[in-house]
Amino acid sequence: MIIITGGAGFIGSAMLWELNMQGRDDILIVDTLGSTATGQWRNLSGLKFADFIPRDAFLPLLETGALPEPTAIIHMGAISATTETDADLLIERNFAFSKSVAAYCMQKRVRLIYASSAATYGDGTAGYEDDETKIDTLRPLNMYGYSKQLFDRWAMKNGVLESAAGLKFFNVYGPNEYHKGEMTSVVYKAFLQIREKGSVNLFKSHRPDYLDGQQQRDFVYIRDCTAIMTWLLDHPEVSGLFNAGSGEARTFNDLAGATFAALDMKPDITYIAMPENLQGRYQYHTCASMGKLRRAGYRKPMTTLEEGVREYVRNYLDSGTSYYDLLNHTKRA
Known part of the structure; x- marks a missing residue:
């Protein structure tokens, strides 16, 4: 089984579609759908998955062993608005929640692929090299980017990136x-x-x-992002932070x-x-530096x-x- 957090969102549901096209539907979706007016439920309509769990119920079920143990967690669930001003909410959803998911994956030796962001690079004066050792030199321009940087830093210092793959998504469309x-x-x-x-x-x-x-x-097309994540699922030996851009x-x-x-x-x-x-x-x-992902073995043209x-x-x-x-x-x- 594969778990996709944020599975009704933009990148998460596109990844569900990608897995369905490969004949997989043993997928557990974690998310919140909000009001009918937002229409996010349409991202799941017509796609195939084993079960849906509301976000707030997920961690207690995961940590108590109430869920079947997954082979991988694709953690896309987060507040993605770069204009969000509630810093405490960003810390709760983008940092604390992610730490819990990562801790479970480390304990159970479950493959983790998670969403970081190009917003961590700030104004770009420190460059766009996906080098874990340079995380502390980056200065995000907004609290969203900082919340992602906090988790990248925590993941590096706590050994998560020795087995997990984090993706710094650039301007995704699709x-x-x-x-x-x-x-x-x-x-x-x-x-x-x-x-x-x-x-x-x-x-x-x-x-x-x-x-x-x-x-x-x-600007990176969503189909390229799901292709990268699929490749990372197929290559669990590849770990670290990687840019996901064109x-x-x-x-x-x-x-x-x-x-x-x-x-x-x-x-x-x-x-x-x-x-x-x-x-x-x-x-x-x-501009994403894609050399690190290419050196790891990813060959598909963007x-x-x-x-x-x-x-x-x-x-x-x-x-x-x-x-x-x-x-x-x-x-x-």
Whole structure:
């Protein structure tokens, strides 16, 4: 059995889809679904799994031995909003909860794959090398990033990373993100704006070394993230912290252009002022160093921005559904 925490969320449910496509349904999902209005339950509709356990009931069942012992835990459950301001809640959900899951995996020798974040790198002045020994040099720009860094640091100092694999996800986009509100990808937001008014809003630059729309991100397609996690499941001898990105920095202008191209439309971009509360905490450049994962043996090529956006827009967003469905084989890569 495999346990996926955050299994109804963006990356977690995409991983469930990936495992289903491999013929696996011996999977226990842990999450909270919230209100019907958020629609997150749709991420599970049509997918196959053995059982669902509410988040608050999970740790007591796990720690008392009431659950079948899993072969692996894919720990994606966390507060993922970079704008979350409740520091105590972030510590509880992203740090303390993760420590409990990791402690169980160490005790039972269960394979652990968990979600860290590129937000741990802060403004990037310390680089984007996924080197465990440099964790203490990083300065996240928000409390979300700091909560992830705290667990990375704890995992390193307590020997968790000797057998577990942590993934520093960069800017992930793709199906099953529709419920994330303001935290949805720029691809998703751009598509909605184009369909509504035929144009896209991007932030103006507040730095003289970057033109408007030329701010850069490492955009990574969700299918690449699930491929990496699948490979890590198949290679339990590989452990440590790894970046999960495309390995290439692309501009927001590039992303908007790819979205327009997927819809066979000419780009129409409006540059708007960046909110003041973001100006001091905004990353102008991110790019994952993927050398460590490649040296560990991962060989699959990463999806280009144009390829990923085209598949996402044409096969999902513009087809009337934004989530994976096992019954619709036209959406399979």
